[in-house]
Amino acid sequence: MEFPKNYDVIVIGGGHAGTEASLAAARMGASTLLLTHNIDTLGQMSCNPAIGGIGKSHLVKEVDALGGAMAAATDRAGIQFRVLNARKGPAVRATRAQADRALYRAAIRETLEAQANLQIFQQAADDLIVEGDRVVGVVTNAGLRFRARNVVITAGTFLGGRIHIGLDSLSGGRAGDPPSIALAERLRELPFRVERLKTGTPPRIDARSVDFSVMEEQWGDTPTPVMSYLGERAQHPRQVCCWITHTNTRTHDVIRGGLDRSPMFSGVIEGVGPRYCPSIEDKVHRFADKDSHQIFVEPEGLTTNELYPNGISTSLPFDVQVDLVQSIPGFERAHITRPGYAIEYDFFDPRDLKPSLETRFIEGLFFAGQINGTTGYEEAAAQGLLAGTNAALRAQEREAWCPRRDEAYLGVLVDDLITSGTKEPYRMFTSRAEYRLLLREDNADLRLTEKGRELGLVPDARWEAFCEKREGIAREEQRLRETWVHPGTPQAARVETRLPQPLGREYNLMDLLRRPELGYRDVADLKGQAVEDERVAEQVEIAAKYAGYIDRQRDEIERLQAYEDTPIPADFDYSEVSGLSSEVKQKLGDTRPDTLARASRIPGVTPAAVSLLLIQLKKRG
Ligand code: FAD
Numbered sequence: 001m002e003f004p005k006n007y008d009v010i011v012i013g014g015g016h017a018g019t020e021a022s023l024a025a026a027r028m029g030a031s032t033l034l035l036t037h038n039i040d041t042l043g044q045m046s047c048n049p050a051i052g053g054i055g056k057s058h059l060v061k062e063v064d065a066l067g068g069a070m071a072a073a074t075d076r077a078g079i080q081f082r083v084l085n086a087r088k089g090p091a092v093r094a095t096r097a098q099a100d101r102a103l104y105r106a107a108i109r110e111t112l113e114a115q116a117n118l119q120i121f122q123q124a125a126d127d128l129i130v131e132g133d134r135v136v137g138v139v140t141n142a143g144l145r146f147r148a149r150n151v152v153i154t155a156g157t158f159l160g161g162r163i164h165i166g167l168d169s170l171s172g173g174r175a176g177d178p179p180s181i182a183l184a185e186r187l188r189e190l191p192f193r194v195e196r197l198k199t200g201t202p203p204r205i206d207a208r209s210v211d212f213s214v215m216e217e218q219w220g221d222t223p224t225p226v227m228s229y230l231g232e233r234a235q236h237p238r239q240v241c242c243w244i245t246h247t248n249t250r251t252h253d254v255i256r257g258g259l260d261r262s263p264m265f266s267g268v269i270e271g272v273g274p275r276y277c278p279s280i281e282d283k284v285h286r287f288a289d290k291d292s293h294q295i296f297v298e299p300e301g302l303t304t305n306e307l308y309p310n311g312i313s314t315s316l317p318f319d320v321q322v323d324l325v326q327s328i329p330g331f332e333r334a335h336i337t338r339p340g341y342a343i344e345y346d347f348f349d350p351r352d353l354k355p356s357l358e359t360r361f362i363e364g365l366f367f368a369g370q371i372n373g374t375t376g377y378e379e380a381a382a383q384g385l386l387a388g389t390n391a392a393l394r395a396q397e398r399e400a401w402c403p404r405r406d407e408a409y410l411g412v413l414v415d416d417l418i419t420s421g422t423k424e425p426y427r428m429f430t431s432r433a434e435y436r437l438l439l440r441e442d443n444a445d446l447r448l449t450e451k452g453r454e455l456g457l458v459p460d461a462r463w464e465a466f467c468e469k470r471e472g473i474a475r476e477e478q479r480l481r482e483t484w485v486h487p488g489t490p491q492a493a494r495v496e497t498r499l500p501q502p503l504g505r506e507y508n509l510m511d512l513l514r515r516p517e518l519g520y521r522d523v524a525d526l527k528g529q530a531v532e533d534e535r536v537a538e539q540v541e542i543a544a545k546y547a548g549y550i551d552r553q554r555d556e557i558e559r560l561q562a563y564e565d566t567p568i569p570a571d572f573d574y575s576e577v578s579g580l581s582s583e584v585k586q587k588l589g590d591t592r593p594d595t596l597a598r599a600s601r602i603p604g605v606t607p608a609a610v611s612l613l614l615i616q617l618k619k620r621g
Contacts, residue, residue: 037124080239100302280312367387376427574588
């Protein structure tokens with residue numbers, strides 16, 4: 001049967017990429033359908049119910065700055081919030097929240113159900129309707145045909161998903177959910193490069209069977225950090241404690257004893273796993289000289305006894321899992337509620353994508369999330385938002401939005417993926433961004449909300465709150481620049497108690513704030529009134545303290561801009577560029593970068609090769 005409505009955008013999959021994609025398209029006014037296996041698992045966290053962390057919170061805040069749902073849902077579901085790297089510079093500070101899994105799902109579902117222009121439908125997408133080289137719709141497992149000019153696939157780990165526990169394996173999208181076999185087969189018929197990756201999860205443990213008295217307590221920060229720019233502490237549910245324990249030599253002996261039945265070590269699993277989130281058997285094998293690894297014991301929610309032992313992801317056989325868990329202090333009598341497992345799945349080489357996340361071979365077809373080789377809810381959400389936005393822009397016959405590396409971590413993420421591809425699950429780190437000081441988690445709104453408003457992603461209430469904050473910062477910076485403190489005055493005496501030497505000359509308050517010994521609250525009320533809003537105060541302080549570095553990064557970006565913008569035509573023939581090695585020609589031909597800057601970031605493409613390309617491009621005129 002043909003469904004009577006013709007949509008602007010259909011999103012397949014209601015995980016973290018799919019929910020943000022469908023919300024973004026609908027916010028922009030596109031008529032949108034979210035087609036997912038199960039409405040009850042919308043916003044489900046497959047692994048640890050935690051959002052944010054280093055590099056990842058930057059993405060969450062960017063999604064938030066563009067009107068997305070993840071940060072707001074985290075504020076409603078977070079049961080422990082911390083700022084990581086709090087003592088380091090603002091570029092690497094990151095907010096992380098442990099969330100109540102059920103509250104998070106409920107918050108996402110409520111947001112989806114309240115969104116205008118968005119309809120949800122529960123069924124599996126089994127096939128795509130493709131006419132020529134354009135996608136025009138989707139067919140479900142029950143044979144329903146939905147038509148749309150744009151389709152965003154966000155099928156996560158479900159494509160050809162295969163779950164492993166020891167040497168047993170079964171088909172599955174994640175534990176308890178079916179895989180997407182038909183869609184995976186259909187996509188394999190299209191001209192995309194496809195490979196396998198793997199990820200894993202630890203066994204879950206019943207808190208009633210744990211002895212917490214031998215573990216170290218770990219509480220969240222006070223005052224409690226907030227994830228969304230519009231969020232408030234009052235939204236947070238009850239906050240709880242996490243714990244820390246460790247593996248020991250006995251645990252490692254148990255693991256070594258089980259390696260002959262490990263699907264990873266016996267060669268059953270072929271997909272490459274996340275290097276930065278390895279299984280415990282991988283850690284014990286790779287770091288053989290270490291006789292202990294840390295485990296964070298994290299509650300899965302306020303109304304469940306299940307605990308997530310962060311650090312012992314494993315696909316060893318269940319009997320080995322029981323022994324390894326029970327060798328850990330505090331877990332001696334632990335009852336496992338769900339076994340750990342590994343999952344292998346198809347992902348598509350992201351070098352076959354345009355910067356908009358539209359595929360190169362099928363017009364109107366977009367990929368976002370784990371399907372592109374990434375791992376993590378935050379990476380998925382950010383791509384989802386971008387793909388949903390660009391699908392809506394395409395429906396509205398507007399130009400695609402492709403944020404640059406100096407504008408957003410989202411730009412870094414997509415550029416890394418489409419330029420270099422990935423051989424292992426890709427996760428975000430602050431070290432991936434060359435302009436870290438500009439791309440902070442605290443200023444994602446100042447970087448992106450105006451653009452989001454122009455695109456149609458940012459509703460009125462967020463826009464008004466943003467404008468008020470931005471004006472507040474500008475007003476306060478101006479006041480500080482225009483307010484002077486003179487030597488020998490009571491104001492000078494007050495700050496001199498914190499300084500190694502007397503002032504010696506007059507200073508305006510902004511310049512005083514540049515002194516490492518002084519913070520905003522030390523100088524702002526020397527004359528006049530300090531602002532109360534901490535978010536405004538924070539921006540003013542960062543602008544003062546890091547002005548030199550920030551200006552230098554801006555200059556560098558401007559210098560590179562000319563280069564960045566030199567386009568390479570889609571039909572450019574690399575074989576004609578004399579002097580290029582055949583290996584570089586092959587790499588460029590495979591990747592087909594659309595600008596010279598993107599070509600320069602392909603591993604193996606040297607500055608000399610870029611100069612040759614530039615000469616050839618100039619020759620073409
Ligand atoms: P998902 O969240 O997987 O959502 C996919 C959605 O699409 C699901 O709702 C599914 O039902 C739906 N769907 C799929 N196919 C179809 C179809 N044909 N028709 C309709 N609906 C469909 N990340 C980390 O950062 N750290 C970790 O340690 C970690 N461990 C993980 C362990 C496991 C076992 C798994 C499964 C994932 C793990 N992840 C981890 C990854 C994290 O869960 C994903 O990166 C993230 O959820 C990806 O989001 P997504 O939206 O791309 O896909």
